[in-house]
Amino acid sequence: MDDKEDITRRGFIKGAVAGAASLAATNCSGGGGLGSLEAFFQSHFKEMDKEELQRTLKRLEREYSEKYGKxxxxxxxxxxxxxxxxxxxxxxxxxxxxxxxxxxxxxxxxxxxxxxxxxxxxxxxxxxxxxxxxxxxxxxxxxxxxxxxxxxxxxxxxxxxxxxxxxxxxxxxxxxxxxxxxxxxxxxxxxxxxxxxxxxxxxxxxxxxxxxxxxxxxxxxxxxxxxxxxxxxxxxxxxxxxxxxxxxxxxxxxxxxxxxxxxxxxxxxxxxxxxxxxxxxxxxxxxxxxxxxxxxxxxxxx
Amino acid sequence: MIAFRFAYLSFAFLLVFTSALPCGYSAAESSIVDEIAEEQLPASDDNLTPSKDHPGLFVNGQGELVDDLGTIIRLSENKNICIKCHYGKHEKIVVAWDKSKHSRKKVLCIKCHGGNSEGSTLKEAKDETKTNFKHIKESMLKATGDVVKELAFDYCGQCHGDKYRDWEAGIHGKRTGFWNGEKEYWVCIRCHDPHNPKFKKRVPKPRPLKPDEIVFKKPQNVVVKNIKSGK
Amino acid sequence: MKQKIRHFRIAAAEVVKGGKLYYAWVSFLLLMIAVGIYAYTVQARNGFIVTGIRDQVSWGFYISNFTFLVGVAAAAVLLVLPAYLYHFKPIKEIAFLGEMMAITAICMCIMFVTADLGHPERVWHMLPFIGRPNFPSSMLTWDVIVLNGYLIINAVIFFYVLYKIYAGEDYSSIFPLIILSIPWAISIHTVTAFLYNGLSARPFWNASILAPRFLASAFCSGPALMILVFQLVRKLTKTNIENAAILKLSELIAYTMGVNIFLLGCEVFKEMYTDNVHLAPLKYLYVGLHGHSNLTPWIWLATTLNVSSFFIFLSSRYMKGLTLVNIACGMTIIGVYIEKGFGLVIPGFTPDTLGEIYEYVPTRVEVMVALGIWAAGALIYTLLLKFTLPIYRGELRHNKSPD
The missing domain is CATH 3.30.70.20 (Alpha-Beta Plaits)
Structure with a gap:
């Protein structure tokens, strides 16, 4: 139940922030920060070495978990x-x-x-x-x-x-x-x-x-x-x-x-x-x- | 006696006629259900007691079901005998079956419910049916591996050889699980009701949106990540 | 050297000098550019959902404009050819105007393609070494190479010749590059045609006549645009442009428009006569399909304009004034713009590969972005012109006082 409430509460804040954030975001990837900079310079999937691949997968997992709350x-x-x-x-x-x-x-x-x-x-x-x-x-x-x-x-x-x-x-x-x-x-x-x-x-x-x-x-x-x-x-x-x-x-x-x-x-x-x-x-x-x-x-x- | 017979027949006819109407029966169509209704005859032997479970039939001293002449009823002699009594309770099933290809091809109740029914009496059949019914529904649905295949062959595959062959190969019917490992075989009766084997129609899921129905909405559910830290 | 820098500053200063009309024009363009930038931010913020583009029709107004403009850029070759190969003097004097148009058109092409990208910040993925260009497999990588190559070639020729004229030196050493620019111009439009041509999924484009048609229509719309621009330049800047040059161009358009109409006829015959399932897009374009006929009036307008302008150009040599030629030029530009923009891109997607008909209509955002890019193009051309004219008119020369 708490989770649900949290989601809706967050949803509300998100809605409020969304306007400002989307105005600020110049493009596409939605949001800013180090993560998107890393995403910007990310290599092609086939060119990633093991280490970069693991880093990328971890980054994405983090991103999605934060975004969807699970x-x-x-x-x-x-x-x-x-x-x-x-x-x-x-x-x-x-x-x-x-x-x-x-x-x-x-x-x-x-x-x-x-x-x-x-x-x-x-x-x-x-x-x-x-x-x-x-x-x-x-x-x-x-x-x-x-x-x-x-x-x-x-x-x-x-x-x-x-x-x-x-x-x-x-x-x-x-x-x-x-x-x-x-x-x-x-x-x-x-x-x-x-x-x-x-x-x-x-x-x-x-x-x-x-x-x-x-x-x-x-x-x-x-x-x-x-x-x-x-x-x-x-x-x-x-x-x-x-x-x-x-x-x-x-x-x-x-x-x-x-x-x-x-x-x-x-x-x-x-x-x-x-x-x-x-x-x-x-x-x-x-x-x-x-x-x-x-x-x-x-x-x-x- | 003649007057009584006449009255009884008229009543039976009326009964069948009215009960068949809502099911979309045409009165002219001679179905097994009609035939059975006409076969129902009153008792003439006073030594017999009317059966409680099987109206129109009688129980003799040995507890066997008999007709009005006192003859022990054997399934091999009258294959539609089940319907005679179970029509009321299982009307839907019987009507569905009566309209299905299984009825036209004379695949009768005893084919599945009665097991090896040759010569068995109704009492025996009743006991058999109880076990068989369980056997089919539960065993068939729960069985795994080769047992499923045996059951599918015993009950359906004997006639539907081509379907059975495809099913065994995984082409007919549904399989879930692993394409390279353990699979769950969906046995015939999970998709086909044996009383009406034709695949059921169902309500389709909603149509996709047309391109001009996909429109721009002011962002409201836009989820911005990392709200907590404000990044 | 000092003088050169001073003269460069003088030429550059020309750009900000001008009458009221000039300022009004430039501010108008800047306003339109601002509108375009605003519309683009709307698209960037919300995504392509604000455009008319959907899965069924995945390219629209931007790519239509792009295709038309590649043609305009390629058409510069029609000035280069008589000027440098045949030394036809009236045209040689104004060849630089054509090169400027090529440079401008390519810049606009690049802007239109960028506006059409879902992730413009990732274009570096197309660069060799740091990205992964799918060369030679993808026609789009070819297009990037030929378009940018054409831009570089023309820019080099243009500025080199400009400098040599200023210095009063012979510029014939650039000749090999000029020769190279001729097949290169053909190639940019051929490759752009191949971009569409190579898709077996789209029978409307998958016709080998497409590249010749592209060239033919480019070689009428480009010069038509030039004729109008040249006269404007002549009128507004008192630059000497001979009528002979304009008449030569209009004669050229008569031929190319003739070929263009002929090739279109070939295409229409083949589709109509064979009458197989591939006819659907052409039917949609010319007569409408299953009650959908948004493009029909437009394509008939284009066809009418093209055919009538053809007859005007044919008889242009017997005319005294240029009024009729100018009208015909306008007709050609509009005709080809429709035929090769919308008329080419949209039917390729209508009906789509699964037979669905979605009638694409550009949204306000797309139109505004396109307007902004056209304004940007006009501004580039204006500024280049302003920068160049004092040198071409001989007002600025090395070792000569500008006064």
Whole structure:
């Protein structure tokens, strides 16, 4: 109870200080002091030595813990040897309930206001055209889903092997990890949004302002390249829940899907679920003509 | 007697007709529920006492359930016998089942509830059902590892071979846990109600905001870090 | 040396000397710059939420202006080419005005791109050695190199020639750099076109005709702007600019506008005739898509302006006065500004990659920032002009008293 009161009291002071502070802050990182100076001169993630990485992670943990009033863990788990992640989505099973969208938001500390969703569920009309994106509707509202005469295709980052987004980034702030996940160093991104122009799947999202995540809804178990709270003015995207999957767990969207339409696994393991479905089912990938080689496979099991 | 039979049948017909109406039944559709209602016959043997639990049936001296002619009722002879009595108590389940593919394909109550029902009497079935019911619901939901697979095969996989195969491989249905380790297999009945196996419709979560609905608000919840020290 | 410093001071002092009109102009520009800076602080404080930019349309008014201005900068080559390669005298005399325009336009480009960044304080990440430029993979790093290179080349040429004229010396030793500036000018606009061109996600841009179209439209809008500016300069500062130079430029615009319209026609034919899913952005632009047609009136205005200005320029050699040419120049500038700014950037995002249509409209903040940057550009040009004119007019020469 005390905590709660403390939070609201602090919230009030914060509100009062916010005006003055935001006026004073020239830009972006919000706040001043030594921490932000350190952040300003911070190296690119791949260039950090062990010592700097540890220092940075500690600094971020401190920052987030102070900001949200609870203990944050910022890890930088390395890829597991011999893994290349792949995702499978059964569009014959997806019912378009959007559980995945919101599970993702909660797991990955996405901004509630302004709203950012890493997963977009598209609704298509059955029988007319196949995946004609221009006919797709992502704002469908229904009393109950699935609706008769429609099918649903959730789209998020396709984790392309030949990713157009990493190719265009002028500062190498986004790259493909050895386990196939496309990640972003939020402390390196300059916010030019070229990657958003380059992404054929609308998977990248821009923090239009300081992300608004209620402190009590934050997920404190984070990864540097994944779900840690983002600053404003940077691009973010799905990382296959890097903080979970690098520890062997399923991504949040796969765990929440009530229809069991979402499948995840190691493409290099011949006994994995993902390999089974690629070999046994009819599989397709979005916009294959663009030769981006997504590791996100849509399939039909009916 | 004829007058009594006529009155009884009329009453039964009316009963079924009215009870079926709110469920969206068409009177013309001949369902198993209707058939059963018409089969209900009064007793003619005075040695039998009417059963309390099974209206329309009787209990003989040995405590076995019998029909009005005193014949011991065996499940193998009348597979819809359960509904006859359990209709009232489990109307929802029965109606759902009656409309489902399981009904059309004659997957009857005893398939799951009665275990090996060949030749068993109602009394035996009742005892069996009690254990079986527990067996399915609890064992199936709680079981882990290979036991789950056995159960899934015994109850569903025998007919749904293709689904079972995909499920076993982790493609059909839900799995939680670790992609490279311990997984929890979601057994068939966790998602599919066997009485109405078709996946349930559900209320979708709210739609995303349209870009012009994402608007600038005067900063109010802006959290400025390090308030205490005033840094 | 002493005299040189004195003369430099005299030239620099020119900048603060001027009539009422000059002061009114400069204060107006300063006011607009102040407005721009204010609007930018609003954006910096609150983030891009105060702009019209959203995930669906991630580039907007800033990048539109940037694209147009790269064209203006590249167009300086149209003065350099006849002046230094063909020694066409009327143009050689005013080539410096074109170089100044290139310098100004590049400065504005840099300002527009900076205004478009979410984290402008991190631009050092793009520098070699201390940052991690994604070279040669990212077209944006190429663009940074060619734009800054072009700025440096033009600045060096401009100030070197200026100094040599002042010193009364021969400046032909700069000739190799002038030669280099010609392909470099082509390259800045080609690379800018490739910036869009290389994105397979955006079929509207992913057409190989884009770079030629960029150049063609740049080579009409740039000279058109120059013709107007030159006449203003002539009128206000009594600098000698021959009509021959202006007519030569208008003749050039006739050709380039012809090519521009032809290339546009090629693009429209290919899209319309094949009529596949990639037609959507063009449809959105010209006729509207699913009831969304914000850009339609604008693009038809631009097309009308461009086509009619083409005919005016074609017949300009038979005209006596310059009035009609000036009107045509205005039409070309507006036409190309729309076609290549909004008309190019926005349809690339509309419909977006998942088929959604978000009709982008710049907010007041964006318009104010853009106004501020245009004012800053005008101020840079004005001050450069003020600094340069006494030397070009021969009032300031080495070993010669300014009086």
């Amino acid at each position: 203990d944050f863990v910022v890890k930088a788990d390395k890829p597991i040897e011999g893994t290349l992640f792949g995702y499978g989505l059964d569009i014959s099973r997806c019912i378009g309930c959007r559980r995945c969208v919101y599970a993702c938001v909660e797991e990955n500390n996405q901004s509630r206001d302004p709203q950012i969703h890493w997963i977009t569920v598209l609704r298509f009309k059955k029988g007319e055209k196949w995946l004609e994106l221009e006919e797709a509707d992502k704002y469908y509202e229904a009393e109950k889903v699935p609706e008769d005469g429609y099918f649903y295709v959730p789209v998020s980052c396709q984790q392309c092997e030949k990713a157009p987004c990493t190719k265009v980034c002028p500062v190498q702030a986004t790259w493909k990890e050895p386990d196939g996940i496309i990640v972003i160093d939020y402390n390196w991104c300059i916010g030019c949004r070229y990657c958003m122009a380059a992404c054929p799947y609308g998977a990248r999202h821009f923090n239009l302002t300081d992300p608004g995540v209620p402190a009590e809804e934050t997920n404190p178990n984070t990864h540097y390249l994944g779900n840690r709270p983002r600053p404003r003015g940077v691009v973010e995207k799905c990382t296959f829940c890097i903080q979970r999957t690098r520890n062997g767990r399923y991504p949040a969207c796969a765990e929440v899907c009530p229809a069991g339409a979402r499948k995840f696994g190691n493409l290099l393991d011949p006994n994995s679920e993902i390999r089974y479905l690629i070999e046994k089912k009819r599989v397709f990938r979005l916009k294959e003509d663009l030769n981006t080689l997504p590791k996100f496979f849509y399939f039909i099991s009916l």
